[in-house]
Amino acid sequence: MYYKPMSLNLLYIRFVLEYLLERPDLLSQLRPLGLDLFNTHLQDFSVKFDERQRRKTKxxxxxxxxxxxxxxxxxxxLSYNVLEYFTNESLNRQLSETFFCHHYLINQLFGAQTEIIALLTKYHRIKNIKEAEAYLLRVQRISLAFDQLIEQQKKRRENGIETPRFVLERVVNDLKIFRDQLSTEPNQSPLVFTFVDKLKENNLPLDKRSSLITRLLTVIKTFVIPAYARLITMLENELSRSTTDHGVYQLPSGDIYYRLCLQFHTTTDMTPDEIHQLGLTQVDKIQKQIKTNVIKELEKDPIHQYNKHDVENSRKQILDD
Structure with missing residues (x-):
């Protein structure tokens, strides 16, 4: 049963705790009270998790x-207004039943497939044997996480969401490089050498280190490499059917989604055309100010010559390039 707290401050605390306890990756980064909570788990990327988040946020x-x-x-x-705004916005956009698939969970910049590796190599602390064992469990769970990402991609395709070709090309290439390194030179992989370095830095017993490294290599061979193969196969299949018709406009209800994104990022109710026109107006205003100031400065120094025709040609050349 979800009881209403006695005060608004207690409600804020509960919201924060609920958010953190469902995100082991964030807990590993923040380490509240110096604790490594849920450090054997990875983020839940399943569709069911998204559905639970929607119900809970409502x-x-x-x-x-x-x-x-x-x-x-x-x-x-002020705190109430900010939290109410962002919670409502979240339900209208990324958690809505209409638009929760409109963002690309797998992408070439900050995709889930790379954030998992970043968590393990950058934020998972290893100061003792227990934390080293937790690392092994987390690496093993890459298999489950990648299967959840595959599930998410299939869900997006069912909803008419196509990942752009250029994104798929970059992601598949990066995944193959990482997979091949794990297969042929595992000791050169960040998953392995960062683990080895942390074991050495904390002076863990040599015999324990050797055993842990051997077990890590077994986990990678048994769980991680096959997981990469499954994800690559699925994305290559998508790539073979992808197009270069990118942009929010080609997404289902893309015009509405675009307006929601603009509303979130600008905190205004301006239409896309109004924002575009505002940008053009400001650029024109700034250019006029620059030209006026340049002419004034050049007039002070007769050595320099100002040729409007040359300036316009240079501007056109820069834009063309």
Whole structure:
């Protein structure tokens, strides 16, 4: 049963705790109170997790709004307004039943497939045998995480969401490089050499180190390399059917989604055309100011010559390049 807290501050605390306890990757980065909580787990990327998040966030928003008419200080009112805005925005966009597939979970910049490796190599602490054992379990769970990513990609395809070709090309290439290194030179892989370095840095017993490294290589061969193969195969299949018709406009209800994204990133209700026109107006204004100031400076120094025709040609050349 989800009971309403007695105060707004307690509700905020519960929201934060619920968020953290469902994100072991973030817990490993923050280490609240110096604790490594859930350090044997990876982030849940399953579709069911997204569905649970949607239901929970709706419930949280309802509880939050139940405090709307309560007495608040100015700082509390500000916190309330900010949290209410972002929670509602989240439900309207990335957690909505219509748009929760519209972002690319697998991508070439900050995709889930690379964030998993970053968590293991950068943030997983190894100060003792127990934390080293936790690392092995996390590496093994790459297999489950990649299967969840495959599930997410299939869900997106069912909803008419096509990952852009250029994204797939980059991701597949990067995955193959990482997979091949694990297969042929595992000791050169970040998954292995960062583990070895952390074991050495903390002076763990040599015999224990050797055993842990051997077990890690076995886990990689048994679970990780096959997981990479499955993900690569699925993405290559998508790549063979992908097009170069990229852009939000080609997504289902893309125009509505685009407006929601603009609303979130600009905190205004301006239309796309209005924002575009505002940009053009500001660029024109800035260019006029620059030209005016340049002419003034050149007039002060007769050695320099100002030729408007040359400036326009140079501008065109820069834009063409």
């Amino acid at each position: 419930r949280q928003l309802a509880y939050l709004r139940s405090f709307e008419n309560s007495n608040m200080s100015s700082s509390q009112r």
